[in-house]
Amino acid sequence: MESLKLEGSPKTPHVNFDPESGLMELKGRSIPENSIEFYKPLIDWIDQYGRSPKAKSTLHMQLEYFNTSSSKSILDVFKKLEAIRAAGNEVIILWHYEADDEDMHEAGEDYAGIINVPFKMILIEEVDGQ
Amino acid sequence: MLDQIHDLYDSLERQRVMLSFKGSLTPELITALLGMIEQKMDIIESDAKTRKRVFNVVMECLQNLFHHNAVKQVDNGQDAHLKDPHGVVMIAHFEEGYSVVTGNFIAGKDVEKMKIHLDKINGLEPDGLRDLYKETLTNGKFSANGGGGLGMIDIARKSGGKLEYGFVPYDEHNSFFSLNVNVIK
Numbered sequence A: 001m002e003s004l005k006l007e008g009s010p011k012t013p014h015v016n017f018d019p020e021s022g023l024m025e026l027k028g029r030s031i032p033e034n035s036i037e038f039y040k041p042l043i044d045w046i047d048q049y050g051r052s053p054k055a056k057s058t059l060h061m062q063l064e065y066f067n068t069s070s071s072k073s074i075l076d077v078f079k080k081l082e083a084i085r086a087a088g089n090e091v092i093i094l095w096h097y098e099a100d101d102e103d104m105h106e107a108g109e110d111y112a113g114i115i116n117v118p119f120k121m122i123l124i125e126e127v128d129g130q
Numbered sequence B: 001m002l003d004q005i006h007d008l009y010d011s012l013e014r015q016r017v018m019l020s021f022k023g024s025l026t027p028e029l030i031t032a033l034l035g036m037i038e039q040k041m042d043i044i045e046s047d048a049k050t051r052k053r054v055f056n057v058v059m060e061c062l063q064n065l066f067h068h069n070a071v072k073q074v075d076n077g078q079d080a081h082l083k084d085p086h087g088v089v090m091i092a093h094f095e096e097g098y099s100v101v102t103g104n105f106i107a108g109k110d111v112e113k114m115k116i117h118l119d120k121i122n123g124l125e126p127d128g129l130r131d132l133y134k135e136t137l138t139n140g141k142f143s144a145n146g147g148g149g150l151g152m153i154d155i156a157r158k159s160g161g162k163l164e165y166g167f168v169p170y171d172e173h174n175s176f177f178s179l180n181v182n183v184i185k
Helices: A035-049 A068-086 A102-114 B002-014 B027-044 B048-067 B108-122 B126-139 B150-159
Strands: A004-006 A014-018 A023-030 A056-066 A090-098 A119-124 B017-024 B086-094 B097-107 B164-169 B174-184
Touching (some): A004 A035, A023 A068, A035 A068, A056 A068, A056 A102, A056 B048, A068 A102, A068 B126, A102 A119, A102 B048, B002 B017, B027 B086, B048 B086, B048 B097, B048 B150, B048 B174, B097 B108, B108 B150, B108 B164
Parallel strands (some): A023 A056, A056 A090, A090 A119
Antiparallel strands (some): B017 B086, B086 B097
């Protein structure tokens, strides 16, 4: 299976999903008008990856901003990972947030309360927009 | 017309308007407007949390205008271009924070539903808003745009104040929806 790599844009995050290492990364901004269109290939990729996942899968969420349109799509991404974990694999979501961004910290806590996947909150100095 | 230009400038200056726009919105235009706001906020606002909250509120408000826009019906057919997402937005700076004002047309039949939604939001404290957000995120029905009623809840959470709103009947089918969101420092 091939990795999924997308360059970041002013409204969409940098994406790097690697099936060999089980490492997935979303970094930057997720504020597109139509998030369903942007997230569909990501969700399809995880769906396919989930058929023969690595023993451990890690998703890094390092977002500076995300809009409410993206919030449901992000939940859909997490639900795919939840299914991989439910099948007996190790999955972890690392939620990065800046020290002064209590809203992003709270958003991570909200997802952690909804999704049955271990969340780890990671404090960072500054999110690189690209 | 010419003598009104100075009045317009004066009025914008008095209200400490950072940006105002009226017309049709496209995703490209939203990107440009957000870029302008981000640049201005970087200069005038030293508090990172406030900068992010203002950016978030402006973004959600612009995308609301883009997604939720009733067709402004005209009988003579001359204003067909008004069927594009169409509205007005103004962002102003005041002592205690920022004000994000938007206006757009919505279908008259949706007014009551919208009022109930906004009053419910305004009746909640931060913890209640957080619960409503989570409940809507997990149980809400989502439109093709993906929003599904989260937008206003998020705007209220980021604002820290109550949503000020009003509806003015426009014609037989449509109303004009005005919203003022104060982002308190």
